[in-house]
Structures are given as C-alpha cells and as structure tokens.
Amino acid sequence: MAQKYKFENLEVWQLSLEIGDLIYEIDKRLPPTEMYNLSSQIKRAATSISLNIAEGSTNSSSKEFVKYLRIAVRSYLEVYACYILIKRRKYIEENDDLCLRIEGLGSKLFAKLQALIKTITI
Secondary structure, rough: OOOOOHHHHHHHHHHHHHHHHHHHHHHOOHHHHHHHHHHHHHHHHHHHHHHHHHHHHHOOOOHHHHHHHHHHHHHHHHHHHHHHHHHHHHOOOOOOOOHHHHHHHHHHHHHHHHHHHHHOOO
C-alpha cells in the first residue's frame, strides 16, 4: 500500500503505532474494574502519540511541528506512567515478554522523538 502522507514515512510515527498495539494487548489483561480508569487512560494516551505526530507533520511550520512532537512526548510519558501503575498493581508480571517489548520500544520512541525535536530546533 502506497503511503499518502509525510507522517507515514516517519520512524517515530511507525514506532508509535507499535507501542499502541502493545498497549492494546496489555489492556486485554486488565480487570473490568479498570475499564474507566487505567484502561481508558492508557489507550487514549497511546493513541494521542501517533495522532499528534501525524497532525504536527502536516503543512505546518517547524515550530508548530515541534509543539506537536512535544505533546507526543508527554503522551508517551503518560502511557509509561500508566504502565508502571499496571505493573505495580500486578496486572502484568515484570518479566513478561510484553513488558520487555514495551520498555524497549518505549525507550526507542522516546529517544527518537527527543532527537527529532532537537534536529528541527537547531
């Protein structure tokens, strides 16, 4: 499938999609009591990462794009904070493969978002 928009070529956007997919996998493991709390919050924050990258990449100025990238970073940090709460409440085991994947991808996404912001603001 051919890519139509600039953001589809951005590695940070592709990574954000992967993180989102992993978050939805974690969500399946949460108890029903978390439906309106952690479940809802972490999914909205994960979705916000990719949506802000996409929205900011459109015909906006570099300053505007950086604004959206910074929002994406904050959304990622919100996802990570929710993830820590999920682990703390033992809804997922620390050594679970899903944890390793989220932590690895999350670190990579965070670093690449920061690098992209730095590149644009130079």
